[in-house]
Amino acid sequence: MSSTWILYMAFAAVLLGVGVYCLLAMRNLIKLFIGIEVVSKGVSLVLLATVCAKGNILLAQSLVITFIVVEVCLVATALAIIINITRHTKSLDVRKLTKLRG
Amino acid sequence: MVLQIILLSLLVLFAVMAILLRDLIKSAISLALASLCLGIIFFRMNAPYAGVFEISVVAGLITVLFILTIALTRSEGEVRESKAALIIFPLVFIAFLVVDILVMKSLLHRVPALPATPEAAGLKFGEVLWKQRTFDLVGQVLVILAGVFAVLALFRKRNKDE
Numbered sequence: 001m002s003s004t005w006i007l008y009m010a011f012a013a014v015l016l017g018v019g020v021y022c023l024l025a026m027r028n029l030i031k032l033f034i035g036i037e038v039v040s041k042g043v044s045l046v047l048l049a050t051v052c053a054k055g056n057i058l059l060a061q062s063l064v065i066t067f068i069v070v071e072v073c074l075v076a077t078a079l080a081i082i083i084n085i086t087r088h089t090k091s092l093d094v095r096k097l098t099k100l101r102g
Numbered sequence: 103m104v105l106q107i108i109l110l111s112l113l114v115l116f117a118v119m120a121i122l123l124r125d126l127i128k129s130a131i132s133l134a135l136a137s138l139c140l141g142i143i144f145f146r147m148n149a150p151y152a153g154v155f156e157i158s159v160v161a162g163l164i165t166v167l168f169i170l171t172i173a174l175t176r177s178e179g180e181v182r183e184s185k186a187a188l189i190i191f192p193l194v195f196i197a198f199l200v201v202d203i204l205v206m207k208s209l210l211h212r213v214p215a216l217p218a219t220p221e222a223a224g225l226k227f228g229e230v231l232w233k234q235r236t237f238d239l240v241g242q243v244l245v246i247l248a249g250v251f252a253v254l255a256l257f258r259k260r261n262k263d264e
Contacts, residue, residue: 003210004103006206006209006210007106007107007110008110009206010202010203010206011110011111011113011114013202013205013206014114014198014199015113015114015117017195017198017202018118018121018195019117019121021121021191021194022121025183025184025187025190026121026183026187027181027182027183027184028126028181028183030168030171030172030175031126031181031183033168034120034121034129034130034133034168035121037120037133037164038117038120038121038133041113041136041137041140041160044140044152044156045140045143048144048147048149048152049147057148057149058225058226058227058230058231059230059234060149060152061149061151061152061227061230061231062227062230062231062234062235064144064152064155064156065151065152065155066238066242068152068156068159068160069159069242069245069246070242070245071160071164072159072160072163072164072249073246073248073249074249075164075167075168076167076249076252076253077249077252077253077256079167079168079170079171080252080253080256080257081256082171082175083174083175084256084257086174086175086178090178091178091179091181092175092178092179092181093181
């Protein structure tokens, strides 16, 4: 109980780092969204790990379930936006989305 | 404990593969495998409900949505990722890993032990989910509704006179 949650936090930090790197470096819109998914996996691991340290597992589970529901809505909406963007710009490249640049 | 560390390493490995693989279908599938590992970790952390949701919704539904999107946008051709990003990644990853291990090691004995809050005996998961949390469930329902309406609005057909 004492040091296990630090282990989970360390791995969750790695997931967050990998996801943020993907968001910074990649150009494909779907790849960027896969990066967001990796970040959200790290977040749900943190949610369960921190509350595991306090021993209140039921509340942690309900928080994780809420987070997963929100995540699914985010995915559905964002993928719909990606499909619409590709129909307009004829490409999945994020650099082509510069029309709003002044 | 050893099995848990192996599962966590597999989770990180599949996440890295999902980011680095060039084929989008393969990266969606390795994302699903990462979710599967996370679900098994949840089961082993004694959280079966979260594990079931993780495996069924995230590994199942989200993968289907990803593959659907990839199929719908496949005709637009490939996007060339910058080679520098792929070359720098191992260096950044190892540097991040070292910093992460050092920070967590220094935190290990400094963070005071959290006071344990023992759960009321006999409390069931459903009671916690539905009775202890009240208004945020309304928010959760609203989030789902907002998502449905957002997708509907995005795929709305244009009027004939436009």
